[in-house]
Amino acid sequence: MGARVRATVGATVAVALGVASCLGACGSAAPAKPSVVPMADAIPAPVSAHPDPGADFSLTGATVLVSPGGAATTPTDWLAGLLRRGTGFSLPVVAPGGHASSRIVLEVDGSDPTIGDQGYILEISHSQVLIRANAGEGLFDGAETLRQLLPATIETAHSPGPWAVEGGQITDYPLYPWRGASLDVARHFFPVSDVERYIDEVALYKIDVLHLHLSDDQGWRIAISAYPTLTSVGGSTAVGGGTGGYYTQAEYQQIVAYAAGRYITVVPEIDMPGHSNAALASLPQLDCGGKVPPVYTGIDSGISTLCVGTAATDQYVSTVLGELAAITPGPYIDIGGDEDTLISGSEYDAFVSQAAQTVVADGKIPVGWADIATTDDAQGTTATLPTGTITEYWNYQSAPPDTGQNSSEKLKVIFAPADHAYLDQKYDPGTTLGLDWAGPVSVEQAYDWEPTDYGVPSGEIEGVEAALWSETLTSMADIEYMALPRLPGIAEIAWSPPSTHSWSAYRERLAAQAPRWQAMGINYYRAPDVPWPS
Numbered sequence: 224m225g226a227r228v229r230a231t232v233g234a235t236v237a238v239a240l241g242v243a244s245c246l247g248a249c250g251s252a253a254p255a256k257p258s259v260v261p262m263a264d265a266i267p268a269p270v271s272a273h274p275d276p277g278a279d280f281s282l283t284g285a286t287v288l289v290s291p292g293g294a295a296t297t298p299t300d301w302l303a304g305l306l307r308r309g310t311g312f313s314l315p316v317v318a319p320g321g322h323a324s325s326r327i328v329l330e331v332d333g334s335d336p337t338i339g340d341q342g343y344i345l346e347i348s349h350s351q352v353l354i355r356a357n358a359g360e361g362l363f364d365g366a367e368t369l370r371q372l373l374p375a376t377i378e379t380a381h382s383p384g385p386w387a388v389e390g391g392q393i394t395d396y397p398l399y400p401w402r403g404a405s406l407d408v409a410r411h412f413f414p415v416s417d418v419e420r421y422i423d424e425v426a427l428y429k430i431d432v433l434h435l436h437l438s439d440d441q442g443w444r445i446a447i448s449a450y451p452t453l454t455s456v457g458g459s460t461a462v463g464g465g466t467g468g469y470y471t472q473a474e475y476q477q478i479v480a481y482a483a484g485r486y487i488t489v490v491p492e493i494d495m496p497g498h499s500n501a502a503l504a505s506l507p508q509l510d511c512g513g514k515v516p517p518v519y520t521g522i523d524s525g526i527s528t529l530c531v532g533t534a535a536t537d538q539y540v541s542t543v544l545g546e547l548a549a550i551t552p553g554p555y556i557d558i559g560g561d562e563d564t565l566i567s568g569s570e571y572d573a574f575v576s577q578a579a580q581t582v583v584a585d586g587k588i589p590v591g592w593a594d595i596a597t598t599d600d601a602q603g604t605t606a607t608l609p610t611g612t613i614t615e616y617w618n619y620q621s622a623p624p625d626t627g628q629n630s631s632e633k634l635k636v637i638f639a640p641a642d643h644a645y646l647d648q649k650y651d652p653g654t655t656l657g658l659d660w661a662g663p664v665s666v667e668q669a670y671d672w673e674p675t676d677y678g679v680p681s682g683e684i685e686g687v688e689a690a691l692w693s694e695t696l697t698s699m700a701d702i703e704y705m706a707l708p709r710l711p712g713i714a715e716i717a718w719s720p721p722s723t724h725s726w727s728a729y730r731e732r733l734a735a736q737a738p739r740w741q742a743m744g745i746n747y748y749r750a751p752d753v754p755w756p757s
C-alpha cells in the first residue's frame with residue numbers, strides 16, 4: 224500500500240482524506256507530501272483508528288525515543304533497535320523531561336483499564352508519537368503497530384526514507400488472551416536461529432504464545448538430563464531420515480528468553496501417551512513388552528503408545544515434566560494427548576488425568592489437544608482434569624470440548640480447527656509443500672471463521688492458534704512459505720473485534736503487507752486469492 228487511498232476497517236474509523244491532488248494553489252516546486260500507510264490498514268485490525276491527515280509525523284535524524292525506564296525499557300530498546308537499523312539514525316533513548324522537537328514516547332501510565340495489559344493507545348501528531356499502555360506488553364504491541372505504519376523499507380538496513388507516519392489516534396486491545404503459533408520441531412528439527420526468526424515474524428502480528436511441539440514419533444528435541452538417550456537416540460533422526468537434532472536446556476532457555484523479549488510465552492509440548500516412538504526407541508522400560516522399536520522416519524500417526532500404569536512410565540512422566548517445568552518460566556506445560564488408539568479409554572483417561580495432575584503439582588497449567596477432554600467426560604471413574612486445564616480443538620470432524628451436554632465449565636478451549644488453522648495444509652491442490660487431509664486451506668479459509676462458530680460458551684474460549692506441522696517442511700524458507708500469508712489472518716481473528724472481520728477488505732490490507740515481507744527477506748506464497756501489488 225503506498226498512498227493513503229481509503230478508509231478501511233476498524234470498529235470506528237474516521238474518513239481518511241486523499242492527499243495527492245494539487246488544487247490550484249500548489250506550484251510545480253512544492254515538495255510532494257510523502258505517502259503514508261493508512262493506520263487502519265494495520266494487521267490485526269485495530270479496535271479503533273481515527274486518522275488525522277493534517278498531523279502526520281516524520282521520523283528524522285533529530286528524533287529521540289523517550290522512556291521512563293522500568294516496564295518501558297524492553298519495548299523501547301526493541302523499537303530503538305528496529306528503527307536505528309532501518310534508518311541509520313542514532314535515535315537516542317532519553318529520560319522524560321527534555322525538549323526534543325521530534326519524539327517517540329513510550330509511557331506506562333495505567334490510565335485506561337479497558338485496554339488491559341496487552342492493549343495500547345497510539346497518538347500520532349506532527350512532533351510526537353506517544354504510545355501509552357498499562358504494561359510493557361501493551362507498549363510492545365503498540366510499537367509493532369507503529370512499525371507497520373512506517374514504510375516497508377524500515378525493514379531494510381539503512382534505507383533512505385523519508386519516514387512519514389499517518390497522524391491520528393489508535394485505541395487497541397486483544398479479543399482473546401491466547402494468540403498462538405505452534406511450531407513442530409519434532410518431525411523436522413529447526414535450529415535456534417530459525418525459531419528466533421519465526422518468533423520475530425509472528426510477533427509482527429501480535430502473537431503472544433509460541434507452542435513448541437518438542438517430541439513426536441519421529442524426534443525428541445529437548446535434553447532431559449535424567450534420560451540422555453532421549454536425545455542421543457530419539458533426537459538422532461527426522462521424517463525422511465535426516466540427522467535430526469535437539470535443543471540443550473541452555474538453548475531452550477535462549478529461545479524462551481528471546482520470546483520473552485517480544486512478550487511471547489513459550490509453551491513446551493511433550494506429546495504422550497501416543498506419538499511417543501522417539502521416546503520408546505530411547506528407553507526400553509516404556510514399552511509393555513520391553514521391546515525397543517527402531518527410530519521412525521515416516522509420517523503415519525497412531526503407531527505408538529507408552530505402556531501406561533507402570534512405575535517406569537510414571538517415573539518417566541514425572542521426571543520429564545518436572546525438568547521441563549523447571550526450565551520454563553511461563554505458566555503452561557502441554558502434555559499432547561492426541562491420537563492414541565492403542566490403549567483402552569479407561570487406561571487413556573487415567574494416564575492423562577495423572578499427567579495433568581503432575582503438571583499442576585509442578586506449578587503449571589496443563590494444556591493438551593482436545594482429545595484429553597474425554598478424560599473429563601469419563602463417567603463413574605476417578606479420572607478428571609484439573610479445573611482450568613486448556614484443551615486445543617483441532618479435529619474439525621468432531622465437536623469441540625465443552626459444548627452441549629459435555630460442558631463442564633472447568634476446561635478452557637483454544638481453537639486450531641485443522642480445516643482453517645493448520646498452516647501445514649496445502650493452499651490449493653497444486654501447492655508442492657504441505658499435507659491435504661484437512662485441506663486445502665486457502666488464505667480466505669484461514670481467515671474466514673470465528674471460534675464462536677462452534678458452540679463453546681464464549682467465556683470458555685481462551686484463544687486461537689495457527690498450527691504449523693513439519694512433516695513436509697525442512698527449512699526456514701518452507702516455514703515462511705506455509706505461514707505467510709495465512710498466519711496474519713488467524714492473528715486477526717484472535718485479536719480484532721469480529722465487527723472488523725471482512726474478507727473483502729482484509730485481502731486488500733494483507734496484500735499491502737507484501738513489500739514488508741520482501742524487505743524482511745521472507746519467502747511468502749503469492750496466493751491467488753490475494754490482490755498482490757505487482
Ligand code: ACM
Pocket residue numbers: 561562592617
Ligand atoms: C493433531 O493434529 N494430531 C493434533
